[in-house]
Amino acid sequence: MPALSEFAPAKINLYLHVTESRSDGYHGIDSLVAFASVGDQIRVEPAATLSLVVEGPFAAGLDADPTHNLVWRAAALLAERLGRVPGAAITLVKNLPVASGIGGGSSDAAATLRVLSLLWRNDDLASLIELSAILGADVPACLVGRPLQIGGIGEILERATVLPTLAIALVNPNIPLSTASVFRAFRGPFSPPAPLTFTPIEPVAFARTLAARRNDLTAPAVALVPQIGDVLECLASARGAWLVRMSGSGATCFALFASSGEAEAAARQIQAQRPEWWTASGTLLA
Numbered sequence: 016m017p018a019l020s021e022f023a024p025a026k027i028n029l030y031l032h033v034t035e036s037r038s039d040g041y042h043g044i045d046s047l048v049a050f051a052s053v054g055d056q057i058r059v060e061p062a063a064t065l066s067l068v069v070e071g072p073f074a075a076g077l078d079a080d081p082t083h084n085l086v087w088r089a090a091a092l093l094a095e096r097l098g099r100v101p102g103a104a105i106t107l108v109k110n111l112p113v114a115s116g117i118g119g120g121s122s123d124a125a126a127t128l129r130v131l132s133l134l135w136r137n138d139d140l141a142s143l144i145e146l147s148a149i150l151g152a153d154v155p156a157c158l159v160g161r162p163l164q165i166g167g168i169g170e171i172l173e174r175a176t177v178l179p180t181l182a183i184a185l186v187n188p189n190i191p192l193s194t195a196s197v198f199r200a201f202r203g204p205f206s207p208p209a210p211l212t213f214t215p216i217e218p219v220a221f222a223r224t225l226a227a228r229r230n231d232l233t234a235p236a237v238a239l240v241p242q243i244g245d246v247l248e249c250l251a252s253a254r255g256a257w258l259v260r261m262s263g264s265g266a267t268c269f270a271l272f273a274s275s276g277e278a279e280a281a282a283r284q285i286q287a288q289r290p291e292w293w294t295a296s297g298t299l300l301a
Contacts, residue, residue: 017060018058018059018060019058019059019060019130019133019134020056020057020058020059020130021056021057021058021059021126021127021129021130022054022055022056022057022126023054023055023056023057023119023122023123023125023126023157024050024051024052024053024054024122024160024300025050025051025053025054025111025117025118025119025122025185025267026048026049026050026117026118026121026122026153026156026157026262026263027048027049027050027051027117027183027262027269027299028046028047028048028116028230028262028263029046029047029048029049029225029260030046030047030209030225030228030229030230030260031044031045031046031229031230031231031232031263032044032045032046032205032206032207032208032209032228032229032231033201033203033205033206033231033232034205034206034207034208035205036205037168041168042168042198042201043166043167043168044165044166044167044168044169045164045165045166045206045207045208045209045210046164046165047162047163047164047165047175047210047211047225047228048156048162048163048164048165048175049162049175049178049299049300049301050122050157050160050161050162050299050300051117051183051185051297051298051299051300052297052298052299052300053110053111053183053185053295053296053297054110054111054119054122055071055107055108055109055110055111055119055122055123055126056107056108056110057086057105057106057107057108057123057126057127057130058105058106058108059103059104059105059106059127059130059131059134060103060104061102061103061104061134062102062103062104063100063102064100064101064102065087065090065091065094065101065102065103065105066081066103066104066105067081067084067086067087067090067105067106067107068104068105068106068107069081069084069106069107069109070106070107070108070109071107071108071109071110072109072110073109073110073111073112073113074107074109076109076112076113076114076191077109077113084107084120084123085120085121085123085124085127085150085151085154086105086107086123086124086127087105088124088150089124089125089127089128089131089146089150089154090103090105090127090131092146092149092150093127093128093131093132093135093137093143093146094131094135096142096146097135097137099135103131103134103135105127107123109123112187112189112191112267112293113191114191114192114193114194115187115191115192115265115266115267116192116194116236116261116262116263116264116265116266116267117185117262117263117267118153118156118157118263120151121150121151121153121154121156121157122153122157124147124150124151124154124157125147125154125155125157125158125160126157128143128146128147128158129143129158143158144158148170152168152169152170153169155169155170155172156169156172159172159174160300161174161175161300162174162175162176162177162178162301163175164210164211166208166210173210175211175214176211176213176214177214177216177301178214178221178299178301179214179215179216179217179218179221179301180218180298180299180301181218181221181257181271181272181273181298181299181301182271182272182273182274182275182276182277182278182279182296182297182298182299183269183270183271183272183278183296183297183298183299184250184253184256184269184270184272184278184279184281184282184285184294184295184296185262185267185268185269185282185293185294185295185296185297186246186249186250186267186268186269186282186285186292186293186294187246187266187267187268187292187293187294188240188242188243188245188246188266188289188291188292188293189291189292189293190240190242190266191266192236192239192240192264192265192266193264194263194264196239197232197235197236197239197264197265198232198235198264200235200236200238200239201231201232201235202235205231206229206231209227209228211224218257218271218273219257222257222258222271225258225260225271226258229260230260230261230262230263232261232263232264232265233247233260233261233265236261236264236265236266237265240265240266242266243261243265243266243268245289246266246268246292247259247260247261247268249285249288249289250268250269250270250281250285251270253270253272253277253280253281253284253285254277254280254281255272255273255274255277255281256270256271256272256277256281257270257271257272257273258270258271271299275296275297275298278296278297278298279296281296282294282295282296
């Protein structure tokens with residue numbers, strides 16, 4: 016069998032409300048999640064044993080022990096569930112910054128589950144959903160890989176209506192930021208859930224709808240990494256930017272645009288001004 020490949024797209028929180036602090040230490044959230052045409056890549060080939068090689072611009076940011084990677088854990092867990100030897104030679108091409116608020120590791124794990132299900136001929140979708148939840152709160156959404164309304168602590172998934180076609184520019188100051196540290200720094204206030212019951216298909220109206228919401232984790236993230244504020248300012252000054260926001264727990268921020276040309280121009284300009292930052296552009300996968 017030839018090598019199989021699966022795209023692991025960046026997960027974008029178009030808004031994120033923190034709704035409560037729970038007695039188990041987690042926080043309730045309400046978020047609209049979409050995925051971008053920017054991401055990592057998973058390649059697999061049949062093999063007698065399990066192996067993982069990490070390549071790409073952000074490979075060095077990951078733990079050198081492959082067994083600590085969510086990709087490895089996803090493969091081992093799926094093999095155990097199927098009662099088979101975890102035979103696969105896996106390559107992860109790491110294009111997304113590590114600990115950057117765009118679900119890179121979770122999306123990698125989800126892509127691994129999808130592609131190994133093809134290699135190992137597993138068609139039990141229910142088992143994939145169950146395994147994805149074991150791997151992490153964001154992995155089920157990444158397994159679905161389409162626009163979703165997220166609730167609970169991330170385990171409640173409802174399919175969102177079709178989103179308008181929009182381009183996106185992504186910028187990260189190249190500073191890792193752990194989700195746990197941002198939630199620890201969050202001091203409120205809490206926000207009520209505000210799920211979109213209707214999604215305007217006209218891009219400007221959609222941007223206005225999102226502008227009425229926010230990312231409640233922005234303030235604690237900026238307190239931990241002040242450079243996030245600089246990133247937001249740079250994106251806000253980009254020509255044609257309709258909405259500028261931090262994604263997830265940071266430190267990646269994004270701007271939405273009407274056209275790919277505007278998004279590409281914004282990313283190029285910011286990269287020229289701040290070459291130490293990571294920038295990318297693409298489209299939202301509606």
